[in-house]
Structures are given as structure tokens and as C-alpha cells.
Amino acid sequence: xxxxxxxxxxxxxxxxxxxxxxxxxxxxxxxxxxxxxxxxxxxxxxxxxxxxxxxxxxxxxxxxxxxxxxxxxxxxxxxxxxxxxxxxxxxxxxxxxxxxxxxxxxxxxxxxxxxxxxxxxxxxxxxxxxxxxxxxxxxxxxxx
Ligand SMILES: [Zn+2]
Numbered sequence: 001x002x003x004x005x006x007x008x009x010x011x012x013x014x015x016x017x018x019x020x021x022x023x024x025x026x027x028x029x030x031x032x033x034x035x036x037x038x039x040x041x042x043x044x045x046x047x048x049x050x051x052x053x054x055x056x057x058x059x060x061x062x063x064x065x066x067x068x069x070x071x072x073x074x075x076x077x078x079x080x081x082x083x084x085x086x087x088x089x090x091x092x093x094x095x096x097x098x099x100x101x102x103x104x105x106x107x108x109x110x111x112x113x114x115x116x117x118x119x120x121x122x123x124x125x126x127x128x129x130x131x132x133x134x135x136x137x138x139x140x141x142x143x144x
Contacts, residue, residue, distance in 0.1 A: 003071065005112070009077070021044045068118055109136070
């Protein structure tokens with residue numbers, strides 16, 4: 001797989017419920033019949049700390065964005081960001097993860113995109129998700 005971009009998601013489901021990483025994985029495997037969770041990474045609050053959850057291998061196309069799965073890494077921030085912005089701690093951890101991936105695949109903050117860009121009928125990763133701030137943080141970490 002040739003990684004050319006990162007695609008950011010939130011975990012809001014069709015019925016408006018937010019589910020955790022384990023529940024998303026279970027749903028993708030048991031209900032959708034997929035080999036594994038559709039995303040490569042997740043950001044989730046566990047206890048009182050945000051952690052990076054690992055999903056599919058970076059070498060395996062995900063199942064998260066129609067037409068982009070074989071050229072992108074999908075990252076899901078657990079939560080509903082139509083309702084509120086993600087916590088700063090979540091955004092900082094996401095920026096660290098994105099910067100690390102960008103460095104390894106020689107990408108820039110401009111290669112971080114929303115699911116919405118490819119699925120206009122969805123708001124994913126949420127109307128309140130601060131993409132500009134995420135890109136600025138990544139740009140700062142990368143120094144380019
Ligand atoms: Zn999405």
C-alpha cells in the first residue's frame with residue numbers, strides 16, 4: 001500500500017451513539033464481517049488519559065473511506081465532534097501520531113484530510129473538529 005494521506009474520522013455512528021474502540025472493532029468484525037477494525041489507529045480516552053489504539057497494520061488497506069483505503073491511513077478519534085471540539089489533550093496526541101506517520105511516509109500537514117472531503121453527505125470528523133488547528137500543530141512538530 002502506498003500511503004499518500006491521512007484521513008481523520010470521529011466515531012459517531014448512524015444512530016447518533018458514540019461507541020468505544022473495542023465496540024467499534026467488534027461491530028466491524030462481527031456485523032460487517034471484516035477481518036479487523038476498519039481504521040489503522042484510534043485516539044481514545046481510557047480512564048483519565050488519552051491513548052493511541054492500534055487497529056489494522058499500516059501495510060493493510062483499511063475500510064474507512066470509499067476510494068481512499070488503498071492510499072491512506074485512517075485515524076478515528078472516539079467521540080462526537082458535531083457536538084463539541086475534542087479535548088486539547090486528545091488533539092495534541094493526535095497531532096503527535098499524525099506527525100510520526102507524516103515523517104515516516106514523507107507527507108506534510110497538508111496531506112491530513114477529513115473523511116467529509118470524500119463523503120460530502122457525512123460531517124466526519126465533525127462540524128466542530130478543528131482541522132486547521134490540527135494541521136498547524138502537526139506543522140509545528142514537523143518543523144516544515
Ligand atoms: Zn469517517
